[in-house]
Amino acid sequence: MSCRVRNSLTGAEIKLNESKLLPIKQLRQIIHEKFDVEPSLQRLFFKGKQLEDCSENEKDLTLFDYSVAASDVILLMPRKVLAEMETNINDASPAEKVKEEKTSTSEAPGEGSQEPTWSVGTYVDVKDKDTGAFFLAQVKGFKLNENQSGEYTVEFTEYPGEFTTTETEIRNIPRNKLAIQDIKVDENVVVNYNFDNPGQLGFWYEAKVEQVKRTTRTVICTINKETGCQVKNLEIYKSEAPDFTEMDCEKCKTNPKRKCKDCGCRKCGGKEDSETIMMCDECNDGYHLKCLGLTSLPEDDEWYCPQCKNENNIVCAGGKAMKAKERKEGGGRDWGRGQATEGRSKECTIVSKDHFGPIPGIEVGMCWQYRIQVSEEGIHRPHVAGISGSAKSKDRNLRGCQSIVLSGGYEDDVDSGDSFLYTGSGGRDLSGNKRTAAQSSDQTLDRTNEALAWSCMVRPVTDKGGDAGENWREGKPVRVVRAYKLKKHSVYAPEEGFRYDGIYKVKRYWQDKGESGFKVWRYELIRDDPSPAPWTEEGRAIIEREGYVCIMRNPEEKPGAGGDSASKKRKSSDNDDNEEPAKKSRKVYEMAEEWKQLILADTRNKALWDQVLEKEIYSRTDLLDQVRTVLTCQICFELPNQQVTTKCGHNICQDCLKQSFKNEVFTCPTCRNDLGKDLDTNDINKDLEAVLDKLFPRA
DNA sequence: CATACGGTCCCG
């Protein structure tokens, strides 16, 4: 056995020539000798696990127990005895004058009298030169080096001794978690990643986003020049890198005081008056208005720098359009950017994919702008298909159709509200990558057609059809959604979007000759739902009372046009004092009174709830997203279970917390505050539990 | 791998 141990903070490594049965206790002794770190201060990691001396039944654990193989590397993270970390952990107020401390490194600032970005005493994140990961540290001193850039002395919380580092290696502690929709390609973010064992908890790194996969809520990014690192959405924070490092300029090290044409104005190199720097929509280079000879912002939405304007005789709308042209010859069309092809940003998990019957939390009359949202809610999962279900499940009870959508796409459909005639799918020529087409052949009783037949209580299911007669209610419950497009054929269609109309049952199914002349499968469904239908007076009253409105996916966008003009012409300036002329009133989501009461009752999380409620929220989904974002347990990255609320105002699963304490990690996983050993891990926040049970009902 | 009652932009 010849594995290695690496000291994560110094980068030093030792090679072990011991047996696989080396007890962890003895490993600690070896490390003590070689690295001079006492066993009690050693935190040893392997494949995301922290090595422990013995198992629960007091048995000594060995390298073998952790499956450490030759060529593997065990990481040593020395732990400094946690000094009372006092206050101001998150108080990284920039550019505060350094107190005239006696620190050996503190010299009289040079003539430029550059001020430090971080003051002495501040807790910050500092990049470890060896691993590239960021660790909590305290600023101890500051001076200017010969290159006129700042040099700091810092002390890591978990490692003894002082280190010098440069401004570019220091960040404010990240504390803004990013929702998946707020993560943009090419942006810098802070992620938790484990190089040895991706997917497991690791260290915090700064990463550049390559790709956002909203379907799986994961992000592919580049960490330490290693591309393709996959990170779960909930582990991603906004980078707190100071503004001037946003591009990480190679030339000037993004020093704000130095002129640089790469990261400043292309013409003069200056970085002052950043709010008057315009960015070219083609090459993204910046130019001062004054350097262009302009006094005000141009009227046009797009703007191209002199170079790009000259290079392209036909001014084209930037990268996107160019790419579309490259993709396909002839015409240069630009498809596939719409909601139809966007993919899901989340998946309903409160019920399984093959769940029959209503979805907890989804009421008759609720309405969404796009099919994809209906899919996200778990009501009707397929993206395009009208019938959801399978007839091929091993478990006969799972054969059937969970849901259908009435979209008016089949001419043989007849809608009478409380009952309707539905047409099966297929019999269409979809070649040429189409999603719909005219009937051009006979439909067969397979796939989803067969599934829908299984929803009728008649057995066996055969291509002779079936009629349940009086017993129609014994069929499987089918969730029914009506689309606005149905308006053409039916008065029961919603005004806009896709509306959940409740449970229907398949009374009978039979083969018939369709209007097209080809054979189609037809189904009669009858409503069987305790909630009144949306088109009845009673139903309308409920919709009114509960405030169900069509939930828009992009509330910012006008309902009509699809034009997207990201009008961030200017470089982000911290305070936009030129207020937009009174925004059009948008429909804001009003949550049910019952929810509000429960939330108010959770007084321990008042700050957190205030934070959620002060945001502009447009829909129930929106609200749940926000709640999920602020409440996610930072250890397991799920919504907390049996959660304990810390004094610093964060929520952790009881089990996660206990495990953390067992590993002698006593810092809050969210803000790294010292939780102290006196936090009662049995003090479950029942008030929060009540809210979570209501907002995220379990199946 | 084939299928699918979306959604968008282009064009007439």
Add this chain to the structure above:
DNA sequence: CGGGACCGTATG
């Protein structure tokens, strides 16, 4: 403004 072409994506 309406119809045609056709894109990515979830599902079985």
